[in-house]
Amino acid sequence: MGLFGGRKTVFVDADVLVVGGGMAGCGATYESRYWGRDLKIVCVEKANIQRSGAVAQGLYAINCYMGMQWNENQPEDHVRYARNDLMGLVREDLGYDIARHVDGTVHKFEEWGLPIMRDPKTGQYQREGKWQIMIHGESYKPIVAEAARKSATEVYNRIMVTHLLMDTTKANRVAGAVGFNVRTGDFHVFRAKAVIVAAGGASHIFKPRAVGEGMGRTWYAPWSSASAYGLPIEVGAKMTQMENRIVLTRFKDGYGPVGAYFLHLKTYTQNGYGEEYEKRWYDDTKALVGDYVDRHPVPTCLRNHALLREVAAGRGPIRMVTKEAFQDPHKETVGWENFLGMTIGQAVVWASQNIDPKFTNPELTTSEPYVMGSHATCSGAWASGPEDCAPAEYQWGYNRMMTVEGLFGAGDAIGGSAHKFSSGSFTEGRIAGKAAVKYVNDLKNAQPQVSDEEVRSLQKTIYQPLENYRVGRNEIVAGSVSPSYLLPIHGLQRLEKIMDEYVGGISTIYMTNGKLLERGLELLAMLKEDMNQMGAEDLHQLQRVWELHHRLLASESVTRHTLFREETRWPGYYYRGDHPRLDDENWHCFTLSRYDRRSGEWAMDKAPVYHIVD
Numbered sequence: 001m002g003l004f005g006g007r008k009t010v011f012v013d014a015d016v017l018v019v020g021g022g023m024a025g026c027g028a029t030y031e032s033r034y035w036g037r038d039l040k041i042v043c044v045e046k047a048n049i050q051r052s053g054a055v056a057q058g059l060y061a062i063n064c065y066m067g068m069q070w071n072e073n074q075p076e077d078h079v080r081y082a083r084n085d086l087m088g089l090v091r092e093d094l095g096y097d098i099a100r101h102v103d104g105t106v107h108k109f110e111e112w113g114l115p116i117m118r119d120p121k122t123g124q125y126q127r128e129g130k131w132q133i134m135i136h137g138e139s140y141k142p143i144v145a146e147a148a149r150k151s152a153t154e155v156y157n158r159i160m161v162t163h164l165l166m167d168t169t170k171a172n173r174v175a176g177a178v179g180f181n182v183r184t185g186d187f188h189v190f191r192a193k194a195v196i197v198a199a200g201g202a203s204h205i206f207k208p209r210a211v212g213e214g215m216g217r218t219w220y221a222p223w224s225s226a227s228a229y230g231l232p233i234e235v236g237a238k239m240t241q242m243e244n245r246i247v248l249t250r251f252k253d254g255y256g257p258v259g260a261y262f263l264h265l266k267t268y269t270q271n272g273y274g275e276e277y278e279k280r281w282y283d284d285t286k287a288l289v290g291d292y293v294d295r296h297p298v299p300t301c302l303r304n305h306a307l308l309r310e311v312a313a314g315r316g317p318i319r320m321v322t323k324e325a326f327q328d329p330h331k332e333t334v335g336w337e338n339f340l341g342m343t344i345g346q347a348v349v350w351a352s353q354n355i356d357p358k359f360t361n362p363e364l365t366t367s368e369p370y371v372m373g374s375h376a377t378c379s380g381a382w383a384s385g386p387e388d389c390a391p392a393e394y395q396w397g398y399n400r401m402m403t404v405e406g407l408f409g410a411g412d413a414i415g416g417s418a419h420k421f422s423s424g425s426f427t428e429g430r431i432a433g434k435a436a437v438k439y440v441n442d443l444k445n446a447q448p449q450v451s452d453e454e455v456r457s458l459q460k461t462i463y464q465p466l467e468n469y470r471v472g473r474n475e476i477v478a479g480s481v482s483p484s485y486l487l488p489i490h491g492l493q494r495l496e497k498i499m500d501e502y503v504g505g506i507s508t509i510y511m512t513n514g515k516l517l518e519r520g521l522e523l524l525a526m527l528k529e530d531m532n533q534m535g536a537e538d539l540h541q542l543q544r545v546w547e548l549h550h551r552l553l554a555s556e557s558v559t560r561h562t563l564f565r566e567e568t569r570w571p572g573y574y575y576r577g578d579h580p581r582l583d584d585e586n587w588h589c590f591t592l593s594r595y596d597r598r599s600g601e602w603a604m605d606k607a608p609v610y611h612i613v614d
């Protein structure tokens with residue numbers, strides 16, 4: 001069978017194309033329909049929208065809810081909180097925009113059937129913390145997906161989008177996307193007036209703690225494959241804060257979340273000798289970051305920093321003190337339910353290691369780094385802000401439009417706006433959907449055009465790894481190993497090793513410097529060259545190849561941003577050994593990058609941080 005033998009090409013025309021049917025993609029699809037009653041709204045998802053994305057297995061808390069109806073918090077409070085946690089650097093316009101709309105989103109979730117716990121005394125939503133409310137969220141994703149499915153003209157499941165298409169009539173304007181069906185192999189060409197990228201964050205950029213058979217056990221979903229970054233980077237969209245990778249303190253080996261434990265069960269941590277240790281590192285941290293250590297709550301990265309220092313001083317393991325809280329039967333139930341509704345694997349790990357948190361304080365550890373834009377971190381695309389509150393410098397078009405015309409983003413895809421989580425990502429999807437519909441309506445008849453030549457060339461490129469395998473398998477020396485192709489798993493492991501050892505992963509305890517980063521870039525360039533030799537045995541492996549392609553682009557971006565920012569802004573996330581301190585005088589700014597796929601060059605820049613909330 002030839003390269004395209006037996007495979008159909010499916011052409012789809014859309015007004016708004018949503019790439020990724022996770023939280024942000026569902027929000028974008030829902031809202032696009034609201035404002036674009038007669039438009040063709042298409043959502044394309046590489047898994048099945050019913051259970052796809054980071055919320056697939058359910059959540060136990062919605063981490064972004066203001067509670068304005070009960071005067072609990074105002075949007076400005078959330079901006080202050082996110083700014084503090086990100087050591088001063090957030091796009092306050094974007095964060096404010098989400099915060100002012102997020103409550104309406106959560107109320108819709110409840111209307112659609114999501115059970116939200118209520119405080120029996122007040123009747124208000126049960127708070128887990130200042131920003132979090134507790135839910136019975138095993139079916140969170142199917143509930144949200146139903147709203148998107150009913151809003152979309154069509155949902156295409158099992159299609160991995162590999163590349164964006166550019167307009168032939170106007171430079172720097174998007175015209176659609178291409179990809180393939182991971183079950184049938186059919187080639188899909190989506191011609192669209194506006195594209196919203198909502199393809200989630202990135203795991204497996206850095207080597208995970210769990211390797212071998214355990215490598216699927218990561219904190220962020222293993223299928224979050226950096227498409228949200230790879231797709232826009234390749235067409236020249238500017239990225240921001242890509243160095244701001246996140247490291248999570250989590251229960252060891254199962255990555256079970258700690259939020260409900262700290263906030264609701266009021267558990268706390270100790271070193272291996274039963275001592276409180278965070279205060280011990282106050283002076284050390286102050287010397288690195290100055291007054292940021294005095295902020296309340298203590299920024300997430302600085303709490304990691306104290307844990308790492310304590311372990312390096314030889315006083316590990318760090319444990320969560322659960323024995324006291326678990327004596328209360330209510331708290332014990334909440335502790336277990338927290339995992340059963342969200343991270344069942346942690347309960348299984350504890351069972352397998354004979355850990356009953358009522359009698360044994362379980363260990364905590366820090367994860368490998370992840371790249372995302374919706375948690376206590378804000379990597380992603382540089383987006384135009386809301387018309388009414390974004391400073392002029394942050395406005396060049398429609399809300400949430402990237403620096404490529406007609407290309408929008410939401411959720412993990414958009415940089416600068418941390419702490420949006422599931423509800424904020426859905427809300428940002430809604431914001432992007434509304435803006436994309438306005439953009440499409442304003443286009444009138446000036447529709448973007450797709451080049452047949454570009455489509456044919458991409459089709460050949462996308463399926464080439466199958467051909468490489470078909471030819472190269474004649475030289476197989478053992479198993480499926482052949483000297484004439486590289487399998488995606490080997491490429492992935494090579495990428496993770498480079499990022500781990502040179503860009504500040506777990507092996508170096510998150511330490512890097514200019515020399516290491518430059519060497520890392522050389523090795524990444526070699527891996528990039530070898531990507532032409534990728535071999536895919538079947539469609540599953542072909543998907544892995546294109547996931548690796550997106551991960552590699554995102555990794556290069558992370559490395560270049562880390563090299564560009566000559567300071568250590570977030571100790572506990574990563575350290576620049578050659579610039580160990582926070583430097584507000586020179587680096588109280590956003591970092592920006594733009595990749596030129598023709599020359600392979602990256603242009604780096606700074607953008608000012610405007611504080612619009614006092």
Ligand SMILES: Cc1cc2nc3c(=O)[nH]c(=O)nc-3n(C[C@H](O)[C@H](O)[C@H](O)COP(=O)(O)OP(=O)(O)OC[C@H]3O[C@@H](n4cnc5c(N)ncnc54)[C@H](O)[C@@H]3O)c2cc1C
Pocket residue numbers: 019020021022023024025044045046047052053054055059060061062063064159160161162198199200201219220221223224225227228257374375410411412413420421422423425426
């Ligand atoms: C372990 C864990 C715990 C969390 N806990 C909480 C919590 O308690 N509370 C809370 O509010 N939030 C929590 N979050 C955060 C929340 O899940 C994310 O903020 C949110 O899902 C981000 O939304 P998104 O749409 O950007 O990404 P996702 O929801 O991950 O959606 C991305 C979608 O894009 C699809 N996709 C990816 N690549 C492609 C491609 N190339 N082509 C087509 N489709 C593609 C994916 O399959 C996926 O469906 C947690 C996340 C994790 C992983």
